[in-house]
Amino acid sequence: MKLRTKILGGYGLILALMMVVWAVAVISLYQLGRAGEAILQKNQLSVQAAENMINHLERQDSAALLSLLGDRQGSLVQFRDNQIEFAQWLGRARNNLTEPGEDRIIARIDSGYREFLTLFQSMTSTPMANRQNALAFYKQSLQPRFMQTRDSCLALREMNQTAMENASRHARRLAVETIWSMTLVGAASGSIGLALSILLSGFLLRPLAAMSRVAQQLAEGDYNVTLEIASSDELGNLAAQIVTMSQKLKIFHELNVGRLIAEKRRGEAVLRSIGDGLIVVDEAFFITAVNPQAAKLLNLSISESSGKAVSEVLPQTPLLDIIRRTTQSGQAPELPPEQTEISFGDEPHRQFFRFSVTPIRSEGGNRFREPWYCCRTSPVSRKSNGSKANSSWRPPMS
Template sequence: MTIRTKLFFGYLVFTATLVVLGGWSAWHLREMGGVSRNIIANNYDSVIAAQDMRDSLERQNSAALFVLLGQEERALSQLSEYRRRFDTSFQSAANNITEPGEGEIIETIRRDRDAYYKQVDVFLAEIQALRRPAGHLSDGLREGAPGASEGFLRLEPLINRLRVDCDNLLQINQRAMVAKSEAAAGVAQRWFLTTLGIAVSLVVAGLAFAVFLANRIVGPLRELTETAARIATGDLDAKARVSSRDEVGILAAGFNTMAERIRQLRRSDLGKLVVAQQTTEAAIDSLYDPVIITDAEGAVAKLNPAAEELFGTEAANVGKPVGEIARDSRIPVAVAEALSSQRPVAGEEAASVLPLDVDGTERAFRLRTTPMRDEEGRLLGAVTLLEDITHLREIDRLKSEFIATASHELRTPLTSVQMGVHLLLEGATGGLTEKQRELLQACKEDCERLERLMRDLLDLSRIEAGKHIPQLSPIRVAELVAASTDPLRAQLDAKGLSFAAEVPPELPSVLADRAQIERVLTNLVSNALRHTDRGGLIRVSAVRRQGHVAISVKDTGHGIPPEYLAHIFEKFIRVPDAPSGDAGLGLAISKRIVEAHGGKIVVQS
């Protein structure tokens, strides 16, 4: 019997046991799923119905208040709508009685509901009786007549009983769900222990099977392994003993032939070089991403198959300057920078992404270039990797489109809410108490904060989609700093902060989009203002640096924890315990604006 046949029958038995274990586990998983569905089917609908009835009651109570305020048309419409919703939810609960005592609660709700509806109708009839013949409320009702108020107060105990009834229905179903969940957990624990026992038994059987194979098969292989270890330590004269004609014997003979070839290669430096070169080329060719290898002069030395799809065959391009075959000027620039500085060149910002056409489809690649050196540190060339990030860009695009669409759709209802709050604050519906005015003012501030968030989300999505292309024009740096900080002087003075602007007059003008860069500076100074305590200092300075102008905003605030420095420019990142002020989008927008200008933004703390 060959080794293959022995292994086949041995593993066939082992596979059969695994199939049995898998079937056992699958059956138990199915049973657990049935338990979960039973919990949801029996109790979840009743929980939802109880919550909906409770909410409908509150809405009906609000409608009664609207009647007292003279908004009868609105009140009657709301009362009718939420009576219908209450009845629908009640019918759903009545059709799903599964727990002991639940039927009595349903009947109690039915009785208390009818009593409440009847009293509401009486209340509405009393209100109608107080109306003037011309359709206006009488002076008594307008001034809070006792009859109307007493009618409303008679509703309070009835609605309270209904609230308690709904809470009882909710609690009995919640308790039932918890009990069933605990029972299911117990069943799952028992099944887990049973499955674990079977699995342990299979492991023990597998170990026994492995020992058996070791005694019957692995012995000759162990001897072959020892021979290989001797060769690995440099004893190239070692040979494997060929003791049989089965697969192990054939392997030993082939191993001896291979060892002889190794001895021949070891005797020549050329053999070692060939092995190293073949290994390196095989590793490079196996990469899915395009790789360009250039020599120390920037000429193409190798292209892997993925790179050949972009730039043509390796045979046609070897020896050419990389700038001659590259389809984007940033590739030769990165190669030249890596060779001259002898440091890796890798851009993580959006400006470093190369859009290249592959078989008629545009794909996005991230450029990474690393210099190559020998053991003595001499420069050999550079390796350029084009990392395919098309799928990441597509995911980011879909996310940005979703955010933009959601923000746009929210603007209309938000505008309506803002208008309603504004009208209420202006007294369009009558006078307000101090407490009502405070609540409406809080609503107004929250609406304004939500509007700013949606505006930031829309701006961010447009910037990421490339729709906010900077309109460049020469601008003096001093004007940019002044325009960005002057509107904040009042806030700085109110908080007792010192401010200093250090912009040398000899600085040259910069090419920038005035509105966008002013927004970046305003956001940075605003952040410094929020995070600096009274008596602190905020300094804005600008210097010329290697053909660019570097603008910095420094403050004496609390600083940023080290673990957040690498993520501070990501979306929705906020440092814990920092003063509230935004949704964590300001720095993300600032980073993308600066990168769209070809610049770079960094943070130190």
């Protein structure tokens, strides 16, 4: 499996968890909306119908009392107007049955109201002997039927109000459950996403850390490296290529080291074979190599002279000044022959030598990162009066 596929798979799973959270939220909000809709639509019409029936029924009862007071014509008009309104609201309640037992309550309202109408017609159509008899009929027959019908309307309203309260509590409970469910699902999704992110980052960082460690080993010259990355993706291929590169670098290093050793031995052999004294100095004025002739001239062994400062073995000599000037300019100064002589020893065994200083450069003509300077001394023959005689000096090496 490729690295791209693994990364996309991990993020795809996180996206799927986010979709699950979104789906749970949508379903919960839909259920909450349905619960609110039930509160507003299912029972509100029945409550409104019950309240209007109570209102119009009370107005009809007032019309009956108005008839007892002698205003028969006005009472009939008021009664009939409210009778029509009561019948309309009763029909709406009958067509909006929402709760169990609501049909029985509406049936009681209907039957009670019919009896109420019959009693009212009897009271208004039959002439009473006197007002006292009419009032007694109202209290004994019409008013109890009115109260019974009104109580049935109140029962209808209370039933639907109770249903609305239950729906409201259900909506609140559903809201709390929605909050907790979304919290739990969100926390679970976040935990799973975090775990997947940690696993994915570990899957990516562990091989990279191992390869970084191997690269550091290679930079330090340790070519015996191993990478155990059991993967067939791009990281596994990169690890295999790094191991292959380290093996090739190891072979090249071994060949290069052997070549350097051979070159060093060849250089040492050349130094020993040169008849003139030869001193190699670095930029810090420390001796890095001498040949046997120069060591004998300095009255030191080869091992003793290596690493010593030039000022220790050549104190206050023109050669030391020439080395400094060559170090500063990078070029050997042009000097007349009489300024390139140096003597060693006391009379009558004093020996005169002619010296030269040459910067050692690479094959391309550039100076090395740590420049070396070659100081060569050649013996010079002098007459007893100090004038120059036959000189065995040869041009210095470049």
